[in-house]
Amino acid sequence: MRTPHVILLLAAAMLWAGSHARAATPESKAAYQQARDAAAANYKNARARCDAITGNPKDMCVADAKAARVRAEEEARARYEDTLKAYTRARMRIASAEYDREKVRCDGLTGNEKDVCKAQAKARLVAAEADAKADRKQIEARNEAREDKLDAAYKVAMQRCDAFAGAAKDQCVASAKTEFAK
Numbered sequence: 001m002r003t004p005h006v007i008l009l010l011a012a013a014m015l016w017a018g019s020h021a022r023a024a025t026p027e028s029k030a031a032y033q034q035a036r037d038a039a040a041a042n043y044k045n046a047r048a049r050c051d052a053i054t055g056n057p058k059d060m061c062v063a064d065a066k067a068a069r070v071r072a073e074e075e076a077r078a079r080y081e082d083t084l085k086a087y088t089r090a091r092m093r094i095a096s097a098e099y100d101r102e103k104v105r106c107d108g109l110t111g112n113e114k115d116v117c118k119a120q121a122k123a124r125l126v127a128a129e130a131d132a133k134a135d136r137k138q139i140e141a142r143n144e145a146r147e148d149k150l151d152a153a154y155k156v157a158m159q160r161c162d163a164f165a166g167a168a169k170d171q172c173v174a175s176a177k178t179e180f181a182k
Helices: 003-017 026-050 056-081 084-107 111-161 166-179
Strands: none
Touching (some): 026 056, 056 084, 111 166
C-alpha cells in the first residue's frame, strides 16, 4: 500500500530537483486523456463484473473499482500537471478513496470488529494525509535550501569578479550569471 506513495514522492522529488516549470506538451495532454479514458473503461468493466454479485461483496467490488479509478486518474493528473501541489493532491485523494473502500469493507463486519476496523481505516487515512503533507514540506524545504546555496555561491562568484577590472570583470560577471542562471 505504501509503495505507490513512495513512487509518487520520488517522482515529485525528481521533478522538483530541476526547479523549473515545464509547459504541458500536446503529447502529455494526449497521454493524460488516454489514461483517464483507460481508467473510465476499466471502471466500467469492473462495475459490470460487480453486477453479478450481491450484498457486501458487491459493495466491496464497487468500492475497489472506484478506488482503482481514482488512483489511475489522480496519478495521471499529477504526471500531467507535473507540480508538487498536484502530486500532494493526488496522494490525498487516493488516501481518501482507500478510506472509502475500507469503510465498505468494515460494513461487512459486526460489533467490536466493525468499530476497530473503522478506527484502523481512519488512522490509516490520517497517517497517509500526514505523510503527504510532511513529504511536501520536506521537498519544499530541500528546494529552498538548494536555492539558498546557489544564491550564496553566486554571491561568492560575483565577489571574485570584483578583483578584476574592465573586460575581464565583464567576462567574469557574464560567466557567473550564466553558471548560476541569473
